Amino acid sequence: MTLEHANLLHVGFVAVISAIILYTILSARAGRKLFIRRIPGLSAIDEAVGRATEMGRPMLFSTGLSTIDIDSLQALAIAQYVARLAARYGNRLIVPVVDPVVFAIAEQLVREAYASEGKPEAFRADDVRFLSDQQFAYAAGVMGLINRERVASTFFFGYFYAESLLLSETGQEVGAIQIAGTPATTQVPFFLASCDYTIIGDEFYAASAYLTREPTLLGSLVGQDVGKGLLLLMVVLGTVTAVPGMPLHFISKWLARWLFGG
Amino acid sequence: MMRTRQWAIVLGIYIVAGLVGAVALWWLTHALTPIFRPLKGANLWAAVGGSVAFWIGLMALLHRMPASVKKRVAVVVTFVSGLFYVLEFYLPKKSGIFFWRTHHTNPFSPMLDTVGVATLVITGFTLLLATFNLCLVHGKNIAARRTGYYNSVAFYLAFFAMATFGLWQNHAPTSKLFASKVTVAQVYGYLFNSTYVPLGSTLFSVLAFYMATAAFRAFRVRTAEAGFMMVAAFICMMGQVPLGMWLTHTLPLHGPLSHLRMESMANWVLGVFSMAGLRAVTFGIFVGALAMSLRIWLNLERGAFFEQEL
Numbered sequence: 001m002t003l004e005h006a007n008l009l010h011v012g013f014v015a016v017i018s019a020i021i022l023y024t025i026l027s028a029r030a031g032r033k034l035f036i037r038r039i040p041g042l043s044a045i046d047e048a049v050g051r052a053t054e055m056g057r058p059m060l061f062s063t064g065l066s067t068i069d070i071d072s073l074q075a076l077a078i079a080q081y082v083a084r085l086a087a088r089y090g091n092r093l094i095v096p097v098v099d100p101v102v103f104a105i106a107e108q109l110v111r112e113a114y115a116s117e118g119k120p121e122a123f124r125a126d127d128v129r130f131l132s133d134q135q136f137a138y139a140a141g142v143m144g145l146i147n148r149e150r151v152a153s154t155f156f157f158g159y160f161y162a163e164s165l166l167l168s169e170t171g172q173e174v175g176a177i178q179i180a181g182t183p184a185t186t187q188v189p190f191f192l193a194s195c196d197y198t199i200i201g202d203e204f205y206a207a208s209a210y211l212t213r214e215p216t217l218l219g220s221l222v223g224q225d226v227g228k229g230l231l232l233l234m235v236v237l238g239t240v241t242a243v244p245g246m247p248l249h250f251i252s253k254w255l256a257r258w259l260f261g262g
Numbered sequence: 263m264m265r266t267r268q269w270a271i272v273l274g275i276y277i278v279a280g281l282v283g284a285v286a287l288w289w290l291t292h293a294l295t296p297i298f299r300p301l302k303g304a305n306l307w308a309a310v311g312g313s314v315a316f317w318i319g320l321m322a323l324l325h326r327m328p329a330s331v332k333k334r335v336a337v338v339v340t341f342v343s344g345l346f347y348v349l350e351f352y353l354p355k356k357s358g359i360f361f362w363r364t365h366h367t368n369p370f371s372p373m374l375d376t377v378g379v380a381t382l383v384i385t386g387f388t389l390l391l392a393t394f395n396l397c398l399v400h401g402k403n404i405a406a407r408r409t410g411y412y413n414s415v416a417f418y419l420a421f422f423a424m425a426t427f428g429l430w431q432n433h434a435p436t437s438k439l440f441a442s443k444v445t446v447a448q449v450y451g452y453l454f455n456s457t458y459v460p461l462g463s464t465l466f467s468v469l470a471f472y473m474a475t476a477a478f479r480a481f482r483v484r485t486a487e488a489g490f491m492m493v494a495a496f497i498c499m500m501g502q503v504p505l506g507m508w509l510t511h512t513l514p515l516h517g518p519l520s521h522l523r524m525e526s527m528a529n530w531v532l533g534v535f536s537m538a539g540l541r542a543v544t545f546g547i548f549v550g551a552l553a554m555s556l557r558i559w560l561n562l563e564r565g566a567f568f569e570q571e572l
Contacts (some may be wrong), residue, residue, distance in 0.1 A: 004355060005294045005351060005352075005353070005354055005355045005368070006351055006352045009354050010352075012538040014352070014545040014552065017552060018552065021552070021553050021556055022273075022556065022560075025562060054402060059464075060399050070551050070558070071551075071552050072556070073558060074554055077563070079289050088546070097392075099299070100385065100388035100389040100391065100392035100393075101272075101384075101385055101388045103388065103391070103392045103395065104388045104391055104392075107395075110565060114282060125395075126402065128395075129395060129396070129399050130392035130393075130395050133461075134462070136461070137461075138464040139465060140461075140465055144413075144571075148409075148410065152425060155437050162469060163465065165472045165473060165476060166468065166469060166472060167466065167468055168476075169472040169475060171478060172475075182549045183550075183551070185540055185543055185544065185547075188543075190473075192480065193476035193477065193479060194442035194472075194476045194479070194531075199544060200545040201544075201547050202543075202544075202546030202547055202549060202550030203552065204547075205547075205550030205551060205553060205554045206550065210564070216557070216562050216563075217557070217563075218563070220556075220557055221553075224546075224549050224550055224553045227549040227551050227552070227553075228545060228546055231545045231549065240523055
């Protein structure tokens with residue numbers, strides 16, 4: 001069944017979580033001190049760039065198979081951070097792209113990253129390249145690039161499908177330090193098996209906040225955590241009230257009747 | 263740093279902009295409807311020419327604008343586009359709030375296709391840009407005789423062969439080639455089904471070997487976590503192969519001891535243990551995606567797309 005329009009529960013739930021996120025962003029902007037835990041995979045990005053520079057070999061950043069959506073935008077935000085580091089250290093970042101729209105944005109972001117570090121001349125237009133919009137043609141292209149360029153570091157951020165293991169195992173073969181982050185839960189095991197660091201679940205969306213330490217983004221991150229806490233509370237309450245014979249069982253029965261007509 | 267009161271003003275502006283935007287969107291989408299009807303003959307070519315001229319003018323204008331104005335344009339377009347989908351999805355399909363419509367239906371839903379077509383048009387522009395980039399990269403390889411330049415030659419051969427027969431077969435699929443019995447559609451079919459598809463399948467099959475090497479590395483028990491993963495993987499694997507099932511086939515199919523059968527244990531690990539973790543991760547992803555979407559939509563993202571505060 002496809003969901004054509006949100007029902008009242010969706011609207012209420014999204015509104016509450018959105019309000020929480022916006023409130024935490026506002027309070028962070030107002031000067032509230034926020035703490036976020038260390039995420040090793042994101043901390044390792046600097047190390048990976050440094051290592052590639054020491055070895056005098058380029059780096060590769062894949063944004064996965066997403067077309068223009070929230071996953072690819074997050075991946076591009078991380079790509080720009082890596083590109084800035086690459087520009088600062090005088091290294092190359094190769095960004096092969098699968099989608100024409102993502103390609104146009106990626107080229108602009110990487111170009112801006114080099115310019116913002118004061119090295120616009122170091123940007124090579126060939127390094128951000130559109131390979132193919134077909135899954136395995138793209139995978140073959142990236143595998144070829146990893147092998148030919150002997151990249152020292154690979155970054156796989158975005159939504160991946162079956163090509164995830166093809167790409168990361170090729171990176172393993174050339175001895176690259178590999179960092180992956182994906183919201184695709186089916187591909188996480190493959191990245192865990194073949195990458196040095198893997199960022200899973202909502203850590204992927206925390207990346208820009210973690211890397212930039214911008215108050216707005218940190219506030220958003222804390223809002224995410226509060227939202228998750230709310231979801232957890234709902235799961236616990238739902239589990240407790242769904243058990244027949246429990247004092248609050250009538251709530252779940254009423255909700256089921258209201259939502260599903262059951 | 264902006265204070266909370268200022269932020270309240272900003273939120274107020276967003277709400278007002280949202281309301282104004284909603285009315286403007288509704289009017290715009292309905293005003294544009296007649297333009298998107300099918301056209302033929304001279305009208306079609308006039309529409310194509312007019313659209314091209316309009317886009318060239320718009321692009322030239324955008325190109326001349328200073329960076330700060332371009333970013334403002336991007337912010338407004340992002341907000342209005344997001345607003346359309348938010349209103350379309352979160353407002354009900356049919357409700358009394360749409361009292362001015364005959365059947366009280368959502369006024370934005372009929373415009374989904376039109377907005378989809380507009381998105382496709384923009385994608386078409388970028389496709390041209392991407393193809394140009396691809397040709398440029400390979401052209402430079404050939405011109406400079408870089409290592410492996412013959413791969414770039416192969417790219418051009420494949421590119422032109424697929425483009426020629428792909429476009430030709432849409433125009434005249436049954437045309438005969440060089441007075442032979444072979445038609446254009448057959449050649450295209452051969453190029454696609456007998457060349458491209460097998461190449462994709464070949465690459466997919468390589469995955470099996472990579473899985474073996476990755477599993478070998480992952481299952482080396484060095485830490486307690488790796489040990490747990492090894493045990494879980496062993497149970498799941500054995501629960502799905504005949505050998506594993508045979509090992510515990512003497513246990514009863516029903517009753518308490520049936521839970522110790524290999525397939526039952528595998529199902530429990532996958533359906534309860536693993537599923538709980540997977541759903542927790544999915545919840546996190548949902549909230550994370552919502553936060554990221556809000557940041558992009560409301561121009562709150564920093565560090566990348568909206569580098570400077572406007």
